[in-house]
Amino acid sequence: HDWQRRAIAAELHAQGYGGPPIAEVTNELPLAERLRLYAAGGVAHVTTRILTVDLLSARLPARRLAGFLVLNAARATDSSGEGFAVRLYREGGGRGFVRGLEDQPHRLGYSLAKVERVMKALHVRRLLLWPRFEAQVRDCLEAEAPEVVNVSVELTEAMSAVQSALADAMEECLKELRRNRNLDAVELTVEQGLFKSFDEMVRRQLDPLWHGVGRKTKQLVRDLRALRGLIAHAIALDAVSFLQHLDALRASEGPGSIWLFLDVAHVLFEEAKRRVYRLQAGGGGNQRDGSAGQPPVAPVLEQLPKWEALRDILSECQAER
Numbered sequence: 001h002d003w004q005r006r007a008i009a010a011e012l013h014a015q016g017y018g019g020p021p022i023a024e025v026t027n028e029l030p031l032a033e034r035l036r037l038y039a040a041g042g043v044a045h046v047t048t049r050i051l052t053v054d055l056l057s058a059r060l061p062a063r064r065l066a067g068f069l070v071l072n073a074a075r076a077t078d079s080s081g082e083g084f085a086v087r088l089y090r091e092g093g094g095r096g097f098v099r100g101l102e103d104q105p106h107r108l109g110y111s112l113a114k115v116e117r118v119m120k121a122l123h124v125r126r127l128l129l130w131p132r133f134e135a136q137v138r139d140c141l142e143a144e145a146p147e148v149v150n151v152s153v154e155l156t157e158a159m160s161a162v163q164s165a166l167a168d169a170m171e172e173c174l175k176e177l178r179r180n181r182n183l184d185a186v187e188l189t190v191e192q193g194l195f196k197s198f199d200e201m202v203r204r205q206l207d208p209l210w211h212g213v214g215r216k217t218k219q220l221v222r223d224l225r226a227l228r229g230l231i232a233h234a235i236a237l238d239a240v241s242f243l244q245h246l247d248a249l250r251a252s253e254g255p256g257s258i259w260l261f262l263d264v265a266h267v268l269f270e271e272a273k274r275r276v277y278r279l280q281a282g283g284g285g286n287q288r289d290g291s292a293g294q295p296p297v298a299p300v301l302e303q304l305p306k307w308e309a310l311r312d313i314l315s316e317c318q319a320e321r
Helices: 002-014 031-040 048-056 081-091 105-109 114-122 135-143 157-177 197-212 215-236 239-256 263-274 305-320
Strands: 023-025 044-046 067-071 097-101 277-279 297-299
Touching (some): 023 031, 031 048, 044 048, 048 081, 067 081, 081 114, 097 114, 105 114, 157 215, 215 239
Parallel strands (some): 023 044, 067 097
Antiparallel strands (some): 277 297
């Protein structure tokens, strides 16, 4: 990510780094330029694929590497590109350091022995945890504490109805999922279902017997993931984009979905349509031939309330300048 590269560059400069400019090595960089950068030394951001290819072809001798940092280390496994690159580095005679960084620790608790598998893939033996309440972390955060202003934005009536329908659909799916004796029913709540870790929590409980889980249970897990995404989209997307996303989801899921056949699904689609258009009474049919025709459609195009709040904030900032 760009912010990670900027953070690393800022830390290096703060530590007095005086080497060549930090380069970014991707597949768009010609081979001759990569070889020149490797010969010049210094620090470089290298994609996993390029690093693996250059280590395999000996364009980047492992012995010349002082070490490397693996960002988003939770992705590292024995079969991943990161794990393969570290193995090539060690087998090629590299004796430098290897460090893995992960700023989303919950990703390391998704499955059994996840931390041990990541450490094995990266060939590291020590695990360092830096919680927010650790003294150095707390002092660093408090040194430049941001000024935070909370702005509450109320949902429109239609948006509240959409969220209520989605919550009811999640509750119906969870009610069916609680019937599975292999799951801890205490954690199967709508509140827990709003977090990304919920999918992994359910999968972790079912993982030892996933091959024997019925089709309905697997579909319920997929439906809960889809519903959680819809709750996020309901406040992030405009009314038209959200309705398009709903229609696309209905077309892609097809008859295999469970929640689409619930009564609340009909309410959800009707409320989503009400945010975009409404049908006017007294259709526009042809009275001469008696055809009913289609009733005229009046656009509504409900605006997200957050944009009005943003407009007020920008106006306030402009007035204070």
